[in-house]
Amino acid sequence: MPKTLQISQTLREWMDAFMHRSMRGWARFAKSTGLSMAQFSVLMQLYHKGACGMSQISERFDVTPAAASQLVEKLVQAGYIERAEDPSDRRAKLLKLSPAGTKLLEEGVSERYRWLDDLVRSLSEEEQVKVGEALEILTRAAQKMES
Amino acid sequence: MPKTLQISQTLREWMDAFMHRSMRGWARFAKSTGLSMAQFSVLMQLYHKGACGMSQISERFDVTPAAASQLVEKLVQAGYIERAEDPSDRRAKLLKLSPAGTKLLEEGVSERYRWLDDLVRSLSEEEQVKVGEALEILTRAAQKMES
DNA sequence: ATATAAATTTAAGCCCGCTTAACTAACAAG
DNA sequence: CTTGTTAGTTAAGCGGGCTTAAATTTATAT
Numbered sequence: 001m002p003k004t005l006q007i008s009q010t011l012r013e014w015m016d017a018f019m020h021r022s023m024r025g026w027a028r029f030a031k032s033t034g035l036s037m038a039q040f041s042v043l044m045q046l047y048h049k050g051a052c053g054m055s056q057i058s059e060r061f062d063v064t065p066a067a068a069s070q071l072v073e074k075l076v077q078a079g080y081i082e083r084a085e086d087p088s089d090r091r092a093k094l095l096k097l098s099p100a101g102t103k104l105l106e107e108g109v110s111e112r113y114r115w116l117d118d119l120v121r122s123l124s125e126e127e128q129v130k131v132g133e134a135l136e137i138l139t140r141a142a143q144k145m146e147s
Numbered sequence: 148m149p150k151t152l153q154i155s156q157t158l159r160e161w162m163d164a165f166m167h168r169s170m171r172g173w174a175r176f177a178k179s180t181g182l183s184m185a186q187f188s189v190l191m192q193l194y195h196k197g198a199c200g201m202s203q204i205s206e207r208f209d210v211t212p213a214a215a216s217q218l219v220e221k222l223v224q225a226g227y228i229e230r231a232e233d234p235s236d237r238r239a240k241l242l243k244l245s246p247a248g249t250k251l252l253e254e255g256v257s258e259r260y261r262w263l264d265d266l267v268r269s270l271s272e273e274e275q276v277k278v279g280e281a282l283e284i285l286t287r288a289a290q291k292m293e294s
Numbered sequence: 295a296t297a298t299a300a301a302t303t304t305a306a307g308c309c310c311g312c313t314t315a316a317c318t319a320a321c322a323a324g
Numbered sequence: 325c326t327t328g329t330t331a332g333t334t335a336a337g338c339g340g341g342c343t344t345a346a347a348t349t350t351a352t353a354t
Contacts, residue, residue, distance in 0.1 A: 007279045008267045012260050014282055018162060018288065019169060038341065046162075054302060065340055069303055074340095091301040091350045113159050118290050120155045127284045132154045134281030135161055137274045141266050142164065177319095185311065201332060212313050216333055238320045238331040 022112060026046065029108045039075055043097065046081065047105045051096035080104060169259060186222055190244065192253045193228070194252045198243035200233065227251060 030040040038061075043059060046052070058068040070126065072095060075081040080101035086092040097105070177187040185208075192207060205215040221241060227248035233239035244252070250263040259288070270278065 003279070004267060004275060007275055007282070008264045010279065010282045010286070011263055011267060014286055014289075015165060015169070015260075015263065019166070021196055022162070022166060023217045024333060033223070036340065048283065055300090063337080063341085065302065066304085069301095070341075073303090086301095089301080089351070093302070113162075115292070116158055117155045119292060120158060120284070122153060122288050122292065123284065127288075128151060128154055130277065131284055132157065134278045135154070135157045137270065138266070139157070139161055139164075141269055141274075142161075143260070145266060145269065183310070202330090205332095210311085211313060212332065213314080213334080216331095217311075220333090233331095236321075238330080240332070 021115070023113045026108075029111060033104065033108075038071060042071055042075060043080055043101055043105055045098045047083075047102070051094055053092045053094065055092070057095065075101075084088060168262070172259045173255075176258060180251060180255075182225075185218060189218055189222060190248055190252055193242065193244045194249070198241055200239045200241065202239075204242065222248075229259055 025135075027037065030037055033040075035043075041061070042057060045057070052095045054065060054068050054072065057072060058065045061068065063071075072081060072083065076083050082096050082098045082100055084094045084096075119130065122133070173187075177184055180187075182190075189204060192204070197249070200272070201212060201215050204219060205212045208215065210218075219228060219230065223230050227245055229243050229245045231241045231243075233241045243270065251255065269273065
């Protein structure tokens with residue numbers, strides 16, 4: 001069998017295992033905070049892509065503006081999001097994570113990825129170098145595929 | 148800065164990027180089939196872990212038996228799951244994917260991972276070898292961490 | 295100025311998944 | 325055989341997220 005196929009297969013398995021672990025952890029964390037997956041996703045979006053307007057939420061999650069508004073409302077009530085008027089266009093809102101929101105996510109992310117850190121730390125010096133190289137290759141290739 | 152930390156960071160970023168892409172694809176596919184995420188997850192469970200009883204569904208998803216029963220009922224109605232009596236214990240049911248269910252998931256999985264295959268195929272011979280090695284290292288380390 | 299478009303919000307209603315509680319059927323043990 | 329336990333189902337009700345439709349406010353263009 002061709003080597004390419006075998007690597008593809010191994011990569012799939014690795015990613016699958018990672019997905020399962022990560023998803024379970026993610027769901028458990030969201031549940032422990034009393035947030036729904038949808039609410040959590042909005043916070044994550046804000047965390048990774050920074051402040052934005054209501055319309056951006058609506059577009060990114062492929063829901064109506066009404067749905068986005070209601071979703072955000074609850075997170076504002078809960079104190080995780082600050083909703084301010086956009087000075088450059090007073091129709092629009094500026095949504096950003098509150099300090100409490102940021103704190104929440106950082107705890108969640110670190111919890112979710114702790115095992116990855118442990119994994120890397122369990123590798124020998126030499127293994128770490130190899131893994132680092134491979135990641136660089138994959139990341140570069142992925143970037144190239146975007147265009 | 149220590150190399151270990153930097154690799155850890157790169158690995159996180161790679162996994163994050165993968166998660167986002169995969170999740171979006173997964174959600175889109177589930178939506179296109181008219182299934183909810185929860186329903187899709189049950190099918191995936193059956194696909195990866197094979198046939199099981201109602202109680203196993205209930206345990207794995209951490210919901211009441213009632214919820215599991217209702218969830219499965221819809222999938223039986225939709226023709227994706229076959230629900231039979233367990234011959235060894237007539238109280239219990241044996242849940243397994245129907246041919247239609249298997250077909251559905253295999254299409255979904257292949258769609259979800261096509262870009263990964265493309266990614267691997269875009270690498271040079273030498274790069275593929277390096278990536279293959281690294282994956283082997285990671286997989287072995289992950290297995291060791293399970294115990 | 296006035297008409298149109300855009301960014302939200304609110305309200306009403308639907309579907310979904312979850313829970314509790316009550317029920318049926320089958321096994322297990324005295 | 326009776327009692328208790330286990331597997332699953334059904335019904336009622338709750339809350340969440342989504343949609344459509346209508347309203348509000350602000351920007352834009354003629």
